[in-house]
Amino acid sequence: MMLFSIRIKMIKSRLIELFIIFLFVSCSKSISPVDSGLKDGIFHFGNGSEPQGIDPHVVTGVPEHHILISLCEGLTIANPYGGGNLPGVAESWSISEDGKEYIFKLNKKAKWSNGEIITADDFVWSWMRILTASLGSQYPDMLYYLEGAEEYHTGKTNNFNDVGVKAIDTHTLKVNLKSPTPFFLGLLSHYSTWPVHKETVLKHGTIDDRNGQWTRPGNFVCNGPFKLKSWELNNKIEVERNPHYWDASKVQLNEIHFYPVSNVMTEDRMFRAGQLHLTSTLPSQKCPIYIEENNPDLRIDPYMGQYFYRLNTNNPYLKDVRVRKALAFSIDRKAIVERVTKCGQIPAYSFTPPGSNEYYPDTEIPFNPILAKQLLIDAGYSDSNPFPKLEILFNTNEDHRKIALAIQQMWQQNLGIQIELVNQDWKVYLSREMVGDFQVSRAGWIGDYEDPNTFLDLMRPNRGNNKTGWEDLNYDAIVQKANSTNDQDERYKLLMEAERILIDNMPIIPLYTYVRAYQLSSDVKGYNPHILDHHHPKFIYLERN
Amino acid sequence: MISIFFKRIFLAIPVLFAVASITFFLIKLAPGGPFDADRAVSPQVLKNLNEAYNLDASNWEQYLDYMSGLLKGDLGPSFRFPGRSVSEMISTGLPVTFELAFYAILIALVMGVISGVIAALKRNTYLDFIPMAIAMIGICVPTFLMGPLLVLIFGINLEVLPVSGWGQLPGDKILPSLTLGFAYAAYIARLSRGGMLEILNQDFIRTARAKGLTESMVVIKHAMQGGLIPVVSFLGPAIAGLLAGSFVVETIFQIPGLGRFYVEAAFNRDYTMILGTTIFFSAMIVFFNLLSDLAALWLNPRSRDS
Numbered sequence: 001m002m003l004f005s006i007r008i009k010m011i012k013s014r015l016i017e018l019f020i021i022f023l024f025v026s027c028s029k030s031i032s033p034v035d036s037g038l039k040d041g042i043f044h045f046g047n048g049s050e051p052q053g054i055d056p057h058v059v060t061g062v063p064e065h066h067i068l069i070s071l072c073e074g075l076t077i078a079n080p081y082g083g084g085n086l087p088g089v090a091e092s093w094s095i096s097e098d099g100k101e102y103i104f105k106l107n108k109k110a111k112w113s114n115g116e117i118i119t120a121d122d123f124v125w126s127w128m129r130i131l132t133a134s135l136g137s138q139y140p141d142m143l144y145y146l147e148g149a150e151e152y153h154t155g156k157t158n159n160f161n162d163v164g165v166k167a168i169d170t171h172t173l174k175v176n177l178k179s180p181t182p183f184f185l186g187l188l189s190h191y192s193t194w195p196v197h198k199e200t201v202l203k204h205g206t207i208d209d210r211n212g213q214w215t216r217p218g219n220f221v222c223n224g225p226f227k228l229k230s231w232e233l234n235n236k237i238e239v240e241r242n243p244h245y246w247d248a249s250k251v252q253l254n255e256i257h258f259y260p261v262s263n264v265m266t267e268d269r270m271f272r273a274g275q276l277h278l279t280s281t282l283p284s285q286k287c288p289i290y291i292e293e294n295n296p297d298l299r300i301d302p303y304m305g306q307y308f309y310r311l312n313t314n315n316p317y318l319k320d321v322r323v324r325k326a327l328a329f330s331i332d333r334k335a336i337v338e339r340v341t342k343c344g345q346i347p348a349y350s351f352t353p354p355g356s357n358e359y360y361p362d363t364e365i366p367f368n369p370i371l372a373k374q375l376l377i378d379a380g381y382s383d384s385n386p387f388p389k390l391e392i393l394f395n396t397n398e399d400h401r402k403i404a405l406a407i408q409q410m411w412q413q414n415l416g417i418q419i420e421l422v423n424q425d426w427k428v429y430l431s432r433e434m435v436g437d438f439q440v441s442r443a444g445w446i447g448d449y450e451d452p453n454t455f456l457d458l459m460r461p462n463r464g465n466n467k468t469g470w471e472d473l474n475y476d477a478i479v480q481k482a483n484s485t486n487d488q489d490e491r492y493k494l495l496m497e498a499e500r501i502l503i504d505n506m507p508i509i510p511l512y513t514y515v516r517a518y519q520l521s522s523d524v525k526g527y528n529p530h531i532l533d534h535h536h537p538k539f540i541y542l543e544r545n
Numbered sequence: 546m547i548s549i550f551f552k553r554i555f556l557a558i559p560v561l562f563a564v565a566s567i568t569f570f571l572i573k574l575a576p577g578g579p580f581d582a583d584r585a586v587s588p589q590v591l592k593n594l595n596e597a598y599n600l601d602a603s604n605w606e607q608y609l610d611y612m613s614g615l616l617k618g619d620l621g622p623s624f625r626f627p628g629r630s631v632s633e634m635i636s637t638g639l640p641v642t643f644e645l646a647f648y649a650i651l652i653a654l655v656m657g658v659i660s661g662v663i664a665a666l667k668r669n670t671y672l673d674f675i676p677m678a679i680a681m682i683g684i685c686v687p688t689f690l691m692g693p694l695l696v697l698i699f700g701i702n703l704e705v706l707p708v709s710g711w712g713q714l715p716g717d718k719i720l721p722s723l724t725l726g727f728a729y730a731a732y733i734a735r736l737s738r739g740g741m742l743e744i745l746n747q748d749f750i751r752t753a754r755a756k757g758l759t760e761s762m763v764v765i766k767h768a769m770q771g772g773l774i775p776v777v778s779f780l781g782p783a784i785a786g787l788l789a790g791s792f793v794v795e796t797i798f799q800i801p802g803l804g805r806f807y808v809e810a811a812f813n814r815d816y817t818m819i820l821g822t823t824i825f826f827s828a829m830i831v832f833f834n835l836l837s838d839l840a841a842l843w844l845n846p847r848s849r850d851s
Contacts, residue, residue: 033714050809053627060582136594138586154589210597210627233629233637234801235711262809263796265693266709270799273700273708427577427814434585444583464585 032274033257038523038542041254046267048280050234050260054215056191057130057137062533063280065191067258070239070537072222074194075104075123075173076185078534080526082450085185089118089195089223089246090173099180099486106171109246112197113220113227120167126195128160134208139192142448145181180486183357183451189534190448197221225251225538234260245538252541268519271297277521277542284399287343287517297519300344301529304353304447305514306455307345309392309407313507314469315439317388322379324506327440328365329372330414331407333511340406341399343517348510351502352455352495356531359452361496363503365510369414376415389418394442395429403511404442433467441467444514450532452495453483459502470507546839553838557831564827565615565820569608572819579624579814598624611820620824621817625810631821638803641711645721645794645802646787650780652726653733658776660730661737662764665745665772676734683731692724692797709799721798725791729783733776741772774841781837785830 033044051064056072075093076085090104110118127146130137131153144150147164151157164176177184187193197214200221205212213219220228225247226239237258241251259276261267264283270276282290282298290298311318311327318324333347346353350361381387392408394400401423408419424432433441445465447454456479457463461471475498482494502508516533526539580586580594595601599610614621620631660676667673686694699720700708707717744750745768753763792804803822810818 050626052625053629055627058627060584133589133593134597136590136597138582138584138590140590141587211622211629213628215628232801233634234805235799236713259799261709261799262805263799266797266799269693269696269701269708273704275707275709275714425577426812427575427581430581430583431577434581464587467585 034274034277034521034523037277038544041252041542043253043256043524043537043540043542044275044277045256045258046261046270046276046279047237047258048260049262051237051258054220054228055196055210055212056194057126057135057139057196058210059191060138063258063260065534067237067239068191068194069224069534070226070256071220071224071228072191072194072196073224074188074191075106076188077536078189078530078532080528080530080536080539082531085189088189089123093185099182100177102175102177102184103168104173104175106173107246108171110223111244111246112223113242113244114197114200115244116197117170118195118223119170120173121170122195122198123173124165124167125198127163127165127193129196129201129207130192131160131163132208136208136210137192139190142187142190142192145177145179145184145187147176147178179484181483182486182488182491183449183453186357186449186451195223197223225536226253226256229255236260247538251538253537256537271519271521277524278527279519282343282517282519284341284343290519291343295519296522299516299518299520299529301516301518301533302355302531303514303516303533304356304450304454304531305444306348306351306353307403307442307444307511307514308348308351309509309511310433310438310441310443310468311507311509312436312439312441312469314436317390318439320379321505322375323381323387324509326372326375326379326415327411328506328509329368329375331410331509331511332367333365334367335410336403336406337512340402341512344515346513346515348513349503350499351459351508351510352452352499353447353513356447356452356455357450359492359495361452361499363496363499365503372414383416387415387417389420390439391420391422392440392442393422393424393429393432393438395426396423400442436467436469443467443508446514447532452492452499453479456495456498456502459507466507468507470505472501472505475501475505546842549842550835550839553831553835557828557835560831561824561827565612565824566608568820568823569611570604572814572816573604575814577814579816581814598622611817615824620821623815623818625813625815625818631817634806634818635803635821635825638801638806641800642788642791642795642802642804645711645718645725645791645800646784648718648722649725649729649787649791650784652722653729653783654776656726656730657733658737658773661734661776662741662769662772664734664738665741666764668742673738677738680731680734683727684735686728688724688728688793689797691727692720692794695720695724696797709797711798711800711802717798721794721800724797725787725794729787732779732783736775736779737773740775741768744768744772747771770844774844777844778837778841780840781834782830784837785826785833788829789826 037044047066048063051067052059052061054067054071056068073088075088075090077088079086089106089110091107093102093104095102106118106120112118127143129135131140131143131149133153133155140153148157148162152160152163166174168174200214200219201212204214204219217228217231225242225245227242229238229240231237238255240255245251261270264281267279268283268286271279311324313319337345337347349365350363352359352361354360376387392404394404404421408421411417411419432438445455445458458465460476460479478494478498482491485491520527523542523544525541525543527535580591599607611621623629623631623634664673664676696708699706706720707714710717750763750768753767791802792808795802795804806818807822810822
């Protein structure tokens with residue numbers, strides 16, 4: 001009995017000791033990752049969500065792009081200050097007079113992360129890979145501008161020699177396009193056009209193997225400024241400086257740690273606690289507060305993205321353009337950005353965000369409730385024949401709900417239309433949009449490259465992302481004509497004409513132009529605003545003021 | 546006891562088979578597919594993807610294919626994460642989820658049992674009311690509120706603990722374990738109090754006291770053995786719930802556990818991942834329920850003898 005009570009006392013005292021140690025250890029301030037990162041050259045990067053993978057020909061998405069831009073590099077890279085692309089693997093290039101032939105001279109210093117030289121053949125093989133149908137890449141159309149590329153991908157030809165990409169010699173690559181494509185160099189900074197290391201891919205699978213293990217740490221070989229160091233699922237991806245990178249002397253960071261933080265509130269707390277240098281985004285409710293507080297870490301950059309509503313033109317009530325215009329003219333876009341989104345968004349009066357590669361569309365969408373009401377009357381709707389109830393479809397998200405609520409109120413107030421809000425799980429929303437099971441649906445589009453074509457191409461007939469059922473052969477012909485001309489002024493004139501047709505037919509209602517709002521530590525330098533959110537890590541460094 | 550064990554294991558097989566079959570057909574009924582994306586893929590690409598993952602076969606063929614793989618222990622590839630198998634992803638997240646659940650249940654047991662037993666012994670005093678009021682708060686305050694509150698106090702204001710992570714910074718396991726453990730501690734405290742109150746009125750306790758045993762011996766050796774049976778019965782479903790339901794805490798604290806895969810798989814229509822995690826969690830629930838039933842049987846002398 002005595003022994004038993006002594007033992008209990010000993011356990012009690014041990015527990016108290018442990019508790020005191022726990023308090024002592026935990027209640028002391030430790031150096032934050034941001035502080036230690038400054039010393040060690042480690043950039044702590046909030047990256048939104050766990051990337052699907054790092055095979056540039058298989059994955060899609062922004063978090064994947066952030067990692068890939070540090071691991072691999074294409075022929076050209078995005079200019080950190082905007083404007084024309086800078087040399088990547090290609091040190092120079094020449095374009096034929098008709099704008100259809102490109103000769104790329106590859107940098108002889110360009111190497112893979114295993115030290116092997118990058119050759120023109122590597123690009124030919126890589127582009128053959130993404131155009132191999134059985135790989136199931138979701139971005140083969142980025143190369144459809146090449147002669148024979150679409151035909152090869154869709155199986156109309158099995159001979160890759162018919163595709164307009166050839167290795168002239170080890171360091172010269174020739175590309176033949178179907179038509180002059182002034183934005184072609186811009187396309188080359190998209191990861192789907194980047195090279196992969198043939199021997200490594202084939203060592204761990206076949207050319208069309210989506211599930212090959214070549215992307216694992218230890219196996220992965222690519223040609224970017226960093227190389228893959230470790231990958232803990234849902235936790236962290238670490239990349240370290242690649243000594244074989246052709247411009248390694250310019251790289252100042254030692255490592256980048258990517259954190260897949262899908263919860264925006266968690267990411268915000270991590271930033272405030274000094275665990276991140278950069279957040280992927282910002283909790284929308286915090287943006288106006290940070291603006292009011294003059295938060296020095298808040299960054300609101302221009303972004304090539306448009307928030308809009310799709311109208312299903314196959315719907316019997318929405319097929320009348322007067323109804324579509326009435327809906328568009330009764331929305332006060334200024335009120336939406338000032339009182340709902342409140343984070344520096346810009347009211348949109350065109351489908352293409354203005355300023356995309358110096359393109360400024362001249363379309364207008366007035367906020368005119370009287371005109372809108374008149375258009376609805378002209379379409380045959382009045383108090384005796386009221387417009388039927390409309391549904392706004394959106395994916396479950398508090399921000400989309402707030403905007404839908406504002407528009408519901410505007411349409412009810414200005415047009416007397418009853419609106420029902422329908423929110424659906426992301427995949428249900430997508431599948432309903434895809435089969436046309438909607439009346440009005442919220443949408444967003446982010447440009448893949450810096451050119452108006454990335455938006456206007458969307459609304460051409462037979463484009464999978466059109467989804468509105470609207471087809472205009474004149475619009476299609478003008479966009480096609482614009483892309484076959486080599487004169488940029490003439491091209492923009494044509495694209496503006498197409499833009500006017502689109503806004504005049506209103507199959508989509510532009511609402512606002514996105515901004516990229518995030519938090520960035522003042523220690524981070526060289527992270528310049530970029531309309532496509534492309535930030536090549538060789539220009540980024542850490543330095544405390 | 547051994548016969549009960551084997552009988553229950555035997556019964557678990559049809560349960561898991563039913564879970565796998567029902568889940569398989571339910572997820573097929575859900576609108577949308579794994580390859581639906583904001584940037585719609587062309588019909589040609591979709592066809593290639595469906596072929597690559599055998600989704601072009603009929604549902605029955607896919608079902609038979611999946612079940613035959615399952616019998617061999619193959620849970621298939623993840624549709625969302627090319628190059629990753631479901632088994633690999635479960636085995637990556639599981640140790641973290643187990644560790645989190647272990648700390649949480651440890652905290653829950655220590656806090657819950659101690660406060661419950663004290664409350665029962667000091668019935669209708671402040672030592673009863675205060676812990677029980679705190680327990681009620683613990684039950685009422687959800688983890689998605691408790692987590693950010695603890696982070697705000699200890700992570701942001703006092704700056705003494707990291708606000709997220711798991712095993713990366715010193716002390717980053719404390720707040721998530723406390724958040725998860727606190728909710729269960731509240732239940733355990735109330736169960737312990739109830740169980741102890743019932744036992745403390747029994748004749749054998751009076752006998753023990755009459756024999757001159759000290760109060761601590763009476764409580765620890767005699768009362769707690771029976772008084773904690775409700776807690777032990779609760780532990781099985783609680784551990785299973787901790788494993789399957791740690792999604793919120795894993796998300797708040799950026800923990801790379803299994804719970805996040807489970808929920809995100811459903812959103813992404815990652816069919817094989819949904820199936821794999823559902824079957825796995827079902828097996829865990831069956832197993833921990835069995836363990837807690839066996840432990841309760843062993844603790845109860847009457848059922849142990851029979």
